[in-house]
Amino acid sequence: MIIRFRAVSLRVHPRSVTVVITLLLLTFVLAAISMTTGDFPLSVSEVVRTVLGFGDPATEFIVNRLRLPRVLIAILVGAALALSGAVLQSLTRNPLGSPDFIGFAHGSATGALIVILLFQGSMAEISLGALAGGMLTAALAYLLAFRRGVQGFRLVLIGIGLSAMLLAANNYLVTRASLTGAIAAQTWITGTLNGRTWNQVVPLLIALALLLPPTVYFGQKLALLELGDDKARALGVPVEITRLALLAISVTLAAVATAAAGPIAFVALTAPQLARKLTAAPGSGLTAAAATGALLLVAGDLAVQRLFASPLPVGILTSAIGGTYLAWLLVREWRRGRL
Amino acid sequence: MRPALRGLGLVVAVVALGVVIVLSVWLGLRNIPLSQLWRVLWHHDGSVEAVTVHDVRLPRTLLGVLVGAALGLSGALMQALTRNPLADPGLLGVTLGASTAVVAGIAFLGVSTVSGHVWIAFVGAAAASVVVYLLGASGRGRATPERLVLAGAAITATLYAFNSAMLLLSPQSFGQFRFWEVGALAGRGSDVLAQVAPFLLAGIPIALLLARPLNALALGDQVGKALGAHVGRTRVLGVVAVTVLCGAATAAAGPIGFVGLAVPHAARLIVGSDQRWVLPYSAVLAPILLVGADIIGRLVIAPAELQVGIVTAFIGAPVFIALCRRSSPGRF
Numbered sequence: 001m002i003i004r005f006r007a008v009s010l011r012v013h014p015r016s017v018t019v020v021i022t023l024l025l026l027t028f029v030l031a032a033i034s035m036t037t038g039d040f041p042l043s044v045s046e047v048v049r050t051v052l053g054f055g056d057p058a059t060e061f062i063v064n065r066l067r068l069p070r071v072l073i074a075i076l077v078g079a080a081l082a083l084s085g086a087v088l089q090s091l092t093r094n095p096l097g098s099p100d101f102i103g104f105a106h107g108s109a110t111g112a113l114i115v116i117l118l119f120q121g122s123m124a125e126i127s128l129g130a131l132a133g134g135m136l137t138a139a140l141a142y143l144l145a146f147r148r149g150v151q152g153f154r155l156v157l158i159g160i161g162l163s164a165m166l167l168a169a170n171n172y173l174v175t176r177a178s179l180t181g182a183i184a185a186q187t188w189i190t191g192t193l194n195g196r197t198w199n200q201v202v203p204l205l206i207a208l209a210l211l212l213p214p215t216v217y218f219g220q221k222l223a224l225l226e227l228g229d230d231k232a233r234a235l236g237v238p239v240e241i242t243r244l245a246l247l248a249i250s251v252t253l254a255a256v257a258t259a260a261a262g263p264i265a266f267v268a269l270t271a272p273q274l275a276r277k278l279t280a281a282p283g284s285g286l287t288a289a290a291a292t293g294a295l296l297l298v299a300g301d302l303a304v305q306r307l308f309a310s311p312l313p314v315g316i317l318t319s320a321i322g323g324t325y326l327a328w329l330l331v332r333e334w335r336r337g338r339l
Numbered sequence: 340m341r342p343a344l345r346g347l348g349l350v351v352a353v354v355a356l357g358v359v360i361v362l363s364v365w366l367g368l369r370n371i372p373l374s375q376l377w378r379v380l381w382h383h384d385g386s387v388e389a390v391t392v393h394d395v396r397l398p399r400t401l402l403g404v405l406v407g408a409a410l411g412l413s414g415a416l417m418q419a420l421t422r423n424p425l426a427d428p429g430l431l432g433v434t435l436g437a438s439t440a441v442v443a444g445i446a447f448l449g450v451s452t453v454s455g456h457v458w459i460a461f462v463g464a465a466a467a468s469v470v471v472y473l474l475g476a477s478g479r480g481r482a483t484p485e486r487l488v489l490a491g492a493a494i495t496a497t498l499y500a501f502n503s504a505m506l507l508l509s510p511q512s513f514g515q516f517r518f519w520e521v522g523a524l525a526g527r528g529s530d531v532l533a534q535v536a537p538f539l540l541a542g543i544p545i546a547l548l549l550a551r552p553l554n555a556l557a558l559g560d561q562v563g564k565a566l567g568a569h570v571g572r573t574r575v576l577g578v579v580a581v582t583v584l585c586g587a588a589t590a591a592a593g594p595i596g597f598v599g600l601a602v603p604h605a606a607r608l609i610v611g612s613d614q615r616w617v618l619p620y621s622a623v624l625a626p627i628l629l630v631g632a633d634i635i636g637r638l639v640i641a642p643a644e645l646q647v648g649i650v651t652a653f654i655g656a657p658v659f660i661a662l663c664r665r666s667s668p669g670r671f
Binding site: 157158164186269312317326 | 646
């Protein structure tokens with residue numbers, strides 16, 4: 001469907017729009033549920049009043065200090081990871097070309113583990129360590145892959161090599177640590193939203209606001225790049241620069257999300273795949289992927305808080321939900337005889 | 340590379356593997372002169388040296404060779420089957436299936452011996468890969484590479500979640516599991532070797548025999564069929580071989596990553612994409628890496644040991660990166 005308004009024309013895929021709106025509504029409903037339920041149940045109107053600044057001190061603390069930042073982080077981190085995965089999978093034209101498999105996340109984890117195990121650092125220091133680790137790994141991979149320009153596939157392979165070393169280093173650090181330290185490290189590696197505050201939300205919000213315009217600008221060109229370098233060039237896309245920008249965006253998105261919540265596994269891998277299957281639209285589908293990622297993480301975090309007595313990391317449930325849902329989609333396609 | 344050089348290269352690699360094997364039996368914490376090594380190798384005279392060689396170093400070295408060959412071959416098979424150069428043998432859910440079974444064994448059954456872990460891990464690996472294959476094959480009775488990859492990712496994610504939850508809920512299990520997870524050849528005696536060797540020895544010829552049909556399938560299912568390859572049979576045999584090889588290797592030595600992913604790449608960079616060469620090269624290069632890493636792990640912080648999974652990554656990855664830099668990576 002094509003919408004024209006004066007000089008502007010916009011191509012709209014109706015099913016994608018429906019899917020994205022549904023996903024956003026679901027995310028909103030789940031966010032509302034996780035703001036109102038819990039050890040201290042609140043009504044929707046109380047929550048709204050408190051968020052707007054008219055609540056009493058007790059609800060003020062619970063809503064604005066505990067629940068709101070947590071829900072916001074879940075939405076932002078989920079969307080960022082899914083976007084990062086969607087960009088990278090589209091660039092490499094490979095469903096395995098996600099940050100999970102290439103594993104710049106292992107670099108973030110190494111940075112965080114060093115801070116946790118060797119310096120017993122605070123949460124802010126852990127985030128900084130993770131950010132530094134992730135970006136250093138990506139920069140190193142880029143430098144090592146540079147030979148008269150960077151070929152995407154070579155970068156991916158070198159990323160895998162680097163991350164294998166970092167994963168080994170992480171495992172080694174965990175075997176050398178005391179059991180308490182090892183469990184703290186394992187919790188961080190699984191990815192958790194427990195104990196997150198505005199201190200993590202604000203930098204995340206700023207980083208994503210800065211990343212949004214370039215993501216939208218370069219994201220439009222992904223569909224052209226998927227045609228192959230030669231065709232994209234013929235259609236007027238500066239291939240090398242676009243690819244470099246997209247790689248940098250994807251890596252930064254993953255690193256920022258990881259710094260806030262730890263390397264939450266499989267969101268970057270499953271969310272874009274789920275979005276693609278739901279919208280049945282061609283192309284990279286960045287918006288749908290971001291909405292799916294946000295929904296996955298909000299749902300996972302809600303389930304983790306309400307289903308288990310002890311606070312488990314959310315990474316566990318996002319992989320469980322994402323994995324089973326993907327499996328279910330595959331089975332459903334089989335029943336319908338598609339594919 | 341020219342055909343004659345490929346053969347020569349394979350001979351050189353086999354000789355190098357022989358040297359690594361000798362070094363692995365010779366070197367270690369207990370210093371044994373070469374002449375004495377030769378004597379006790381053939382006459383088990385009950386001396387400390389003879390016990391060291393026969394009960395510790397020989398089984399460990401043989402296990403390293405078999406596990407290495409299995410990982411290299413199953414990686415090459417997996418990449419050819421899914422036509423995805425980023426596929427690693429763990430993608431079928433084999434590695435995580437084994438891990439999940441070991442975690443469950445530690446947490447629920449209290450299994451704490453290495454030889455006890457072997458059977459449990461093997462059962463878990465087999466079960467997971469059967470589920471992945473059924474899920475992938477469900478589309479009109481055919482397992483296309485894309486569906487196998489997605490099914491593998493789905494099951495891997497789910498098992499990973501289950502694992503992490505169990506480990507975090509039961510710190511004692513995590514205390515044991517974190518050492519299994521690293522991947523090691525140390526402490527695996529001849530009992531472990533006897534448990535897994537039959538599976539590994541059965542899987543290796545199956546893998547090597549698949550080279551020709553896989554070459555045909557590399558061009559796509561249609562072309563492969565036209566060239567006379569049995570698409571379904573090749574894929575089922577391939578999955579069986581990957582499960583047996585990678586499952587037994589993981590059961591014996593824990594989840595050793597990277598080898599199965601990187602060695603086939605290295606092999607393709609050397610010999611091109613002909614599976615008749617890629618498979619044998621992978622089967623020889625991988626044990627050189629694994630046994631070599633095991634020797635270094637034994638010596639570098641003696642008297643303690645560095646687990647082989649860690650050393651493999653630290654030796655293999657720089658070589659792999661250098662290879663990727665030198666030539667353009669081989670696609671399919």
